[in-house]
Amino acid sequence: MSDQPMLTVTDLRCLFPTQRTLNDRMNGRHPAIHAVDGVSFTLDRAEVLAVVGESGCGKSTTGRMLVRLIEPTGGSIDFDGEDVTRLSGDALKQFRRKAQIIAQNPFEAFDPRQTVQASLEQPLRIFGIGQPSERVGLIEAALEKAGLTPAADFLPRLPHELSGGQLQRIATVRVTLLEPRFIVADEPVSMLDVSVRADILNHFLDLRDETGLAILFITHDIAVARYVASRIAVMYLGMFVETGTTEDVIDQPKHPYTRALLSNTLSVEGDRAGGDPIEIRGDPPTPLDIQPGCRFAGRCPFVFDRCRIETPLLKPVGGTQMVACHLYDGDVS
Amino acid sequence: MSAPLLRLDRLDVDYRTSSGNISAVQGVSLEVPKGTTVGLVGESGSGKSTIAAAILRLLPRNATVSPQSIFFGGVDLGTLSDKELSQKWRWREMAMVFQRSLSALSPVHRIGAQLDDVLRINEPELSKHQRAERLEHLLKTVQLPERVLRSYAFELSGGMMQRTMIAFGLLCSPPFLIFDEATTALDVITQAQILREVNRLQQEFDLTAVVISHDVGVINATSNVVAVLYAGQLMEVAPRQRFFTAPAHPYSKALIESVPRVSGTSGRLTAIPGSLPDLKHPPPGCRFAPRCTFAMPECSAAIPPLYQLEDGHLVRCVLYKDNPVEAP
Amino acid sequence: MSALPGPVDLTALDATAAPQKRNRYLAAWRSFSRSRYGMLGLCVLVVMCALAILAPLLTSYGPFELGDKPFARPLSPGHPLGTDHLGRDVWSQILYGARISLVVGLIAALIAAVIGVVIGSISGFFGGWLDAVLSRFTDVFLIMPAFFLIIIVVATLGNSLFYVMVVIGLTTWPGNARLMRAQVLTLRERQYIQSLTALGESRWRILARHIIPNGIQPIIANSTLLIAAAILTEAGLAFLGLGDPNKASWGRMINDGRPSILTAWWPSVFAGLAMIVTVLAFYLIGDGIAAAIASGGERDRE
Numbered sequence: 013m014s015d016q017p018m019l020t021v022t023d024l025r026c027l028f029p030t031q032r033t034l035n036d037r038m039n040g041r042h043p044a045i046h047a048v049d050g051v052s053f054t055l056d057r058a059e060v061l062a063v064v065g066e067s068g069c070g071k072s073t074t075g076r077m078l079v080r081l082i083e084p085t086g087g088s089i090d091f092d093g094e095d096v097t098r099l100s101g102d103a104l105k106q107f108r109r110k111a112q113i114i115a116q117n118p119f120e121a122f123d124p125r126q127t128v129q130a131s132l133e134q135p136l137r138i139f140g141i142g143q144p145s146e147r148v149g150l151i152e153a154a155l156e157k158a159g160l161t162p163a164a165d166f167l168p169r170l171p172h173e174l175s176g177g178q179l180q181r182i183a184t185v186r187v188t189l190l191e192p193r194f195i196v197a198d199e200p201v202s203m204l205d206v207s208v209r210a211d212i213l214n215h216f217l218d219l220r221d222e223t224g225l226a227i228l229f230i231t232h233d234i235a236v237a238r239y240v241a242s243r244i245a246v247m248y249l250g251m252f253v254e255t256g257t258t259e260d261v262i263d264q265p266k267h268p269y270t271r272a273l274l275s276n277t278l279s280v281e282g283d284r285a286g287g288d289p290i291e292i293r294g295d296p297p298t299p300l301d302i303q304p305g306c307r308f309a310g311r312c313p314f315v316f317d318r319c320r321i322e323t324p325l326l327k328p329v330g331g332t333q334m335v336a337c338h339l340y341d342g343d344v345s
Numbered sequence: 346m347s348a349p350l351l352r353l354d355r356l357d358v359d360y361r362t363s364s365g366n367i368s369a370v371q372g373v374s375l376e377v378p379k380g381t382t383v384g385l386v387g388e389s390g391s392g393k394s395t396i397a398a399a400i401l402r403l404l405p406r407n408a409t410v411s412p413q414s415i416f417f418g419g420v421d422l423g424t425l426s427d428k429e430l431s432q433k434w435r436w437r438e439m440a441m442v443f444q445r446s447l448s449a450l451s452p453v454h455r456i457g458a459q460l461d462d463v464l465r466i467n468e469p470e471l472s473k474h475q476r477a478e479r480l481e482h483l484l485k486t487v488q489l490p491e492r493v494l495r496s497y498a499f500e501l502s503g504g505m506m507q508r509t510m511i512a513f514g515l516l517c518s519p520p521f522l523i524f525d526e527a528t529t530a531l532d533v534i535t536q537a538q539i540l541r542e543v544n545r546l547q548q549e550f551d552l553t554a555v556v557i558s559h560d561v562g563v564i565n566a567t568s569n570v571v572a573v574l575y576a577g578q579l580m581e582v583a584p585r586q587r588f589f590t591a592p593a594h595p596y597s598k599a600l601i602e603s604v605p606r607v608s609g610t611s612g613r614l615t616a617i618p619g620s621l622p623d624l625k626h627p628p629p630g631c632r633f634a635p636r637c638t639f640a641m642p643e644c645s646a647a648i649p650p651l652y653q654l655e656d657g658h659l660v661r662c663v664l665y666k667d668n669p670v671e672a673p
Numbered sequence: 674m675s676a677l678p679g680p681v682d683l684t685a686l687d688a689t690a691a692p693q694k695r696n697r698y699l700a701a702w703r704s705f706s707r708s709r710y711g712m713l714g715l716c717v718l719v720v721m722c723a724l725a726i727l728a729p730l731l732t733s734y735g736p737f738e739l740g741d742k743p744f745a746r747p748l749s750p751g752h753p754l755g756t757d758h759l760g761r762d763v764w765s766q767i768l769y770g771a772r773i774s775l776v777v778g779l780i781a782a783l784i785a786a787v788i789g790v791v792i793g794s795i796s797g798f799f800g801g802w803l804d805a806v807l808s809r810f811t812d813v814f815l816i817m818p819a820f821f822l823i824i825i826v827v828a829t830l831g832n833s834l835f836y837v838m839v840v841i842g843l844t845t846w847p848g849n850a851r852l853m854r855a856q857v858l859t860l861r862e863r864q865y866i867q868s869l870t871a872l873g874e875s876r877w878r879i880l881a882r883h884i885i886p887n888g889i890q891p892i893i894a895n896s897t898l899l900i901a902a903a904i905l906t907e908a909g910l911a912f913l914g915l916g917d918p919n920k921a922s923w924g925r926m927i928n929d930g931r932p933s934i935l936t937a938w939w940p941s942v943f944a945g946l947a948m949i950v951t952v953l954a955f956y957l958i959g960d961g962i963a964a965a966i967a968s969g970g971e972r973d974r975e
Contacts, residue, residue: 066532079871108873120864123883138873175620176389186872205388206559210603211616232532239605239614262607276537277607278562282590291541292534295502363703 016093017054018226019078019194024051025086026073030300046299047073049250050087052326057193058224060216062241062258064234064273066296070250071230072116075196078228079113080104091194109139112187116199118179122171128182129167135189154185158215177208184215194226201236213240234273238262243332246270249299249307252326256333266335268312306338314339349376350418350521350553351400357411358395358404358577365625369395369408371577371632372648379520382547382554384568384585386561386600390621391574393557397523400555401441402430417521436467442514444526449510450498456509457494460516467517479516486549487512487542504535508542515546524556528563540566561601565589570657573597576622576632578648583658593660596633631661639664704965711961717954725775728768736769736921737761744937757926757940758933766940767947769921774951777838777907778900784842786896789849790885796850797857798880804854811850819844823906827915834917837910841903848899849892856888890966897959901952908948923948 027044036043048070055061063071076082078089080096089096091111099107115121122131132151136142142150148167155163158181171179180200187195197216201209217240219225229240237244237258244261246254246269254267265271268290275289294311305320306312312319318338326334327341358370370392377383387393398404400415400422415422417439425434443449451459457480464476471479484491487508493501501509507527514522524543528536544567547554556567564571564585571588573581573596581594592598599617619636622628628635634644643663652665705711724731733751734740740752740760747755747763754763796807819841826840860866861884869879910916911924923944930941 066534076867081867081871105873108871113868113871115864115868117864121868123865123869123887125886134869134874135872177620183868186868190872205621206561207388207600207603207617208620209616210605210614211618213605213614214616233605234533235605235607238607239611272534274607276534278537278540278560278566279608280561280565280589280601280604280606281609282586282588289537292538295504295535296532 017056018092019055020090021054021078021087022052022090023087024074024077024084024089025049026070026077026082027085043300046250046302048077048084049299049302051247051250051252052087053245053252053255055194055226055228057226058220059243060220060227060229060241061243061245062229062231062237063245063247064231064237065247066232068296068299069247070299071247072198074247075113075198075228075230078194078196079111080107081113105138109190110192111194111196112190112192113196113198114180114183114187114200117203118176118183119171119203121179121183124171126170127167128169128171128174131171132182132186132189135186139190141189150189151185154189155182158182158185159211160185175208176204177211180204180212181215184212184219188219188223191223192225194228196228196230198230199232200229202232209236216240233277234262235277246273249296249302251307251336252334253308253336254333255326256331260331260333264331264333266329266333266340267308267337268314268339269308306336348379348419349416350379351375351377351555352416353396353400354414354416355411356396356399356414358392358399359409360405361407361409362625367624368627369577369624370399371627373574373577373579374651375572375579375582377521377553377555379553380551381569382552382556382567383570383572384564385555385557385572385574386559386564387574388559388600388621390576390624392577393559393574394525395577396574397441397525397555397557400523401435401439402427403441432467436463436517436519438519439521439523440514440517440519441523441525442510442527444529452498454497455494456496456498456501460494460512463513463516483512483515486515486546503531504538507531507535507539511539511542511546515550518550520551520553522552522554524554524567526558527556529558529560536563537566543567561589561604573600576624576627578632579651579661580633581658581660581662582651583660587655587658593654593658593665594633594662595637595639595664631663701965704968705961707968708961708964710957711964714954714957714959714961717950718958721771721951721954722775724768725771728765728772732762732765732768734762734765736766738765744933747939747943754943755937755939757929758937763926763940763943766921766926767923767943770923770926770944771947771951773834773917773920773922774904774907774948777834777841778904778955780838781841781845781903781906782896782899784839785846785849785899786892788842789846790853790889790892792846793850793853794857794880794885794888797854798861798876798884807850808854811847811854814844815847815851817844820906820909823910824913824915827910832910832915832917834920837907837917838903841906845899845902849895852891852895853885853888856891857884860884860888890962894959894962894966897955897962901955901959904948904952904955 026048027046029042029044032043051074053061063074065071073082077084080099084097091107096107129148129151133147136147136150151167152163155166160166160178160181166182201212204212213236216227220227229237231237241258244256244258245252246261246267248269254261254265254270261270262274265274272290272292290313292311292313305322306324309315309319324336324338326336329335329340353373353375356370356373360367360369373396375383385393385396395404399410404410410423412423413421422430450456460480461476464471464479480494481491484493489505489508489512493505493509498506510527528539531539540563546552556564558564568585571583571585572579573594575596581592581597588597589601592601599615603614603616605611605614617636622632622635628645630645630647631649634640637644641663649661649663651659651661653659654665738761740756740762742756743758743760745752745756747753749755752762752764754767756762792807792811796804822844823840827836830836866879866883869883907916907922908924908927911922912928914928916922916925926944927941930937934941
């Protein structure tokens with residue numbers, strides 16, 4: 013392994029400008045939705061990083077910027093030593109072969125008019141993989157390998173004839189036909205039935221082990237993150253508030269938000285009370301009207317004056333963890 | 346235990362479609378005693394929402410419900426006319442809290458006006474002033490600020506919206522509520538907030554409730570009794586603690602084992618192989634048999650009866666046929 | 674509420690269903706055939722087309738053939754619908770007129786559909802300044818008084834049927850363009866379109882192969898209305914004497930019959946009836962298609 017990580021993301025930002033009101037114009041303001049506000053991380057081959065956060069926190073926007081579906085408004089994405097944010101034309105197309113995305117809703121992943129075969133032939137045709145006559149064979153082999161047997165039964169099907177689990181597997185097959193080195197998995201199991209989720213999650217883990225695939229796994233469910241990821245980044249309103257290895261973040265959560273997430277996750281044990289949950293009042297704010305200070309301050313049970321004035325930055329707090337919280341400022345162990 | 350408030354007796358629901366009949370619910374018998382909360386858990390196609398809609402008679406027109414199978418407070422709901430049901434029962438005796446969705450509310454009327462409408466129609470004896478008082482009290486009950494009454498649906502956050510839906514359910518103080526995936530679209534923290542709220546209300550008003558969810562965690566957090574549905578068949582009924590510590594049906598076991606956890610050791614999760622059967626041509630006998638690791642020829646011969654394992658723990662699986670007591 | 678709410682519910686039921694519904698065209702036809710009015714319109718249209726195509730077999734007179742019995746009443750021997758002031762057979766004129774009306778309607782609507790789809794989809798898909806320019810261009814055509822434009826063009830360039838069709842097509846596309854643009858705006862945000870972008874598919878192919886075919890149904894419904902409108906426009910021109918003088922046309926029949934309508938009502942009235950029936954048929958078909966589109970989303974869920 014080289015000393016450079018495969019993917020280095022530095023200070024990634026995405027602002028969506030919103031309509032300026034007359035008042036904004038008079039005051040020279042440019043209001044914007046701070047969907048992603050300075051996110052940095054690295055990802056290596058065969059590594060799974062889970063980004064955990066509630067809807068609207070910017071985790072999907074982050075993922076979609078990484079595969080160039082949304083243009084970042086700031087920061088850089090270094091993939092194999094190349095800044096991806098500047099790619100265009102053929103270079104961008106070649107990048108797409110290496111970096112792919114699996115989206116949340118398998119029922120929406122395919123053109124409703126295309127058969128499975130047509131959908132799967134598409135990536136092969138786009139990148140000229142195999143001779144046209146060999147492609148059906150390649151597809152069948154990939155389907156069989158993904159456990160969709162007999163493959164020939166699936167080829168003539170239309171998306172609406174298949175179940176969510178089957179479609180999500182086929183979506184994974186479509187992406188892996190390109191043999192990417194990195195994929196963004198954007199809530200790939202949240203629309204699936206509980207009993208088939210494990211199957212898709214295991215499939216990702218197998219891909220990681222067999223092909224060295226690096227995965228950015230986006231989820232709202234910290235239990236799922238724990239299962240698939242070696243590292244976790246907790247995101248709140250456009251920023252990472254806590255990062256670290258899965259063990260550290262799950263066993264010793266530091267940020268009040270992480271602690272709230274963990275303690276409010278519903279248990280499936282007979283003994284349902286696993287300690288008192290941290291009760292968080294209020295609703296998640298929108299990223300539209302960002303006030304100075306910590307973004308969690310309005311809901312945080314441990315809030316103090318400084319939180320409302322100064323935005324905390326991610327700082328190491330010992331072990332593998334980094335936390336953006338003033339509670340840990342004096343604590344550089 | 347007191348007499349059941351709601352009793353389902355071999356409930357069947359079929360949908361007629363252009364390409365054949367869908368047997369969405371088959372032979373479901375279930376009792377909901379007064380003051381308890383029964384959690385109905387099942388995946389897509391399990392028929393859980395169909396059961397809820399059948400109780401409140403909100404099924405689409407292509408659905409047929411078996412006669413004499415839904416009893417509420419001893420009354421066969423099937424014998425009531427649509428008018429009787431909607432005037433005397435729905436909202437007043439039983440209400441439903443739907444999944445948070447903008448489409449459940451009118452986008453062009455204020456929340457207060459919509460609540461007031463339902464109240465005015467169902468309790469015409471109340472004066473305008475009394476209705477206003479009731480709404481004010483109701484908002485306090487579900488911990489919503491009063492400005493919600495003057496808001497439009499799209500102005501509310503997910504959590505507020507869900508509280509509003511609960512307020513609709515409680516509007517005419519019914520003794521019985523059905524929560525249909527009431528927290529499904531919410532984030533983890535808001536979901537926990539709402540569930541705590543639901544538990545508090547249940548105790549405060551001595552509500553009898555059915556909580557419907559695909560998420561065993563939600564059932565665990567709210568219910569006293571768990572009922573597991575698969576492909577329209579009731580597979581297991583058990584007290585909550587017993588269900589989560591000693592599930593009996595292979596499907597229940599697999600369902601609990603397929604959920605990732607935040608605490609304890611985490612081994613490799615196992616998924617249930619295969620997919621839901623086609624309910625236009627359901628498998629004979631146990632509908633889970635085609636996916637079951639313990640399946641034997643007997644499973645497909647006939648629908649297994651519900652075997653009683655101990656008090657209140659019933660399971661529909663031939664693995665337990667040697668158990669001496671067979672449930673009625 | 675739907676039968677089984679929840680994120681995916683009934684779609685899963687199709688998982689192992691026999692793939693009978695494979696053919697989407699068959700499915701579309703099935704939804705359409707459920708609309709009673711749509712089917713009625715279609716039946717009428719089929720009859721009309723048959724009459725137009727088989728015209729030479731259904732009458733022994735040419736539409737311009739002058740007869741020796743002017744103003745023969747309907748049900749006269751050899752002239753089921755009578756004759757006009759020049760002794761021409763009204764039935765033959767109706768039959769041959771149907772050809773003109775149908776051809777004008779179809780071709781004009783086709784031109785409008787092609788232009789509307791191309792401009793609307795490019796405008797919606799590429800957005801930005803291109804969208805701004807194309808949308809303003811569309812607006813200009815939308816506010817243009819089409820009928821007067823047609824009169825001016827026909828009056829200056831000559832009144833051949835070709836100009837009539839082309840000009841009707843060139844002035845009625847803005848509605849289609851707006852519909853298509855709206856369709857594209859929704860479709861391009863759909864997840865499968867995003868997935869294709871991520872897969873590296875070219876933008877033109879995405880537009881042509883995946884967006885337009887999935888968003889075209891409203892244009893088809895609208896086109897049936899445009900056909901009806903084009904038929905009326907052509908008749909209006911012919912009525913004003915701006916039609917093609919070499920073609921039998923219902924509009925001209927009405928005009929020709931006008932001076933003598935109090936004594937011989939039949940040429941004008943039968944031509945008018947034929948027109949009403951045809952236009953109505955297209956409206957009903959449009960209704961049926963619209964209903965089929967509306968139920969299309971539910972079809973999979975049933």
